[in-house]
Amino acid sequence: MKIPPIVAVVAAGVLSSAAAIEAHHSFAAQYDANKPITLRGTISRMLWSNPHGHLYIEVKMPDGKVVTWELETAAPAGLYRRGWRREDLPIGAEVVVRGYLARDGTATANATTVTLVATGKELFAGSAGTGAPEEPPGDVR
């Protein structure tokens, strides 16, 4: 059966919107503001994706096992406004990340700050879920 082009375009739009809605979740739905965590590890990957970026770091846990943590950040445009640059996050760089633990029990968190150990540079991840009061109007994420 041949699908008219207009139907295909509309269907694609609906499907992509649905995917975006699913991906752009509220903080409270996925993360717990009562559970702050601080992780020290090395960068293995940075995904500059929308609607959220994702930083992956290798963390040696107290039991000696190395766990890959996925840390959600603001969108790339928001990170850029906050001073993030690709060259700031080289693979293997040691970082300390503050954030809030995911509700689903996985090694996932919503990052609030990323501190580069070598330079001391601190990057704000633009988390919406610091537990602190909202940002003033006009200061968009």
Added chain:
Amino acid sequence: MPRVRGCGGASVGAGMRRCIARPLACSLVVAVSAGSAAQSPSDFSGHWKINQAKSSAGATGNNAKVSFPSELVVAHHGSDLRVEIRYPRTDPIVATYPLGGGDVAVPVPGVTETARAVWDGGRLVITARRVVSTPFGDFVTDTREVWSRAGGVLTIQKTQTSEGLSETETGVFEGGS
């Protein structure tokens, strides 16, 4: 040449210095004691709302490094201090601190938190340890809050330490009783 005697018969020199130094030291002790006595414990009772503009940059908003509540409802009950801590995205937490010291469990859902409140002159110091347990191990965050009140302003200096990283921010709350 006869030596000139100072008070108490001490010769000028070391004796005179002692003669002057003792009353001076006594005066300082009295002054310091009077200052301490003036720093009696403050009354933190009331409904307090954070003023973001007056708080430090890392205390509120999406760039917060140390998170502060949006509101506090504080009441003194005898020797206890009851604090309702309201965050914008979570249910309120009520902590009751015995002001004579002693650890209390703070009922934060999903975590283990132990805290202690003590007076430091007119200021209140609340220290707490929050343990977040995960399948990958425990995460420990220590906080130290120093509360001080001046009229209708409650200032809380909060230091948060975890994984060797320590940050201090200041939250300014307005209101009170």
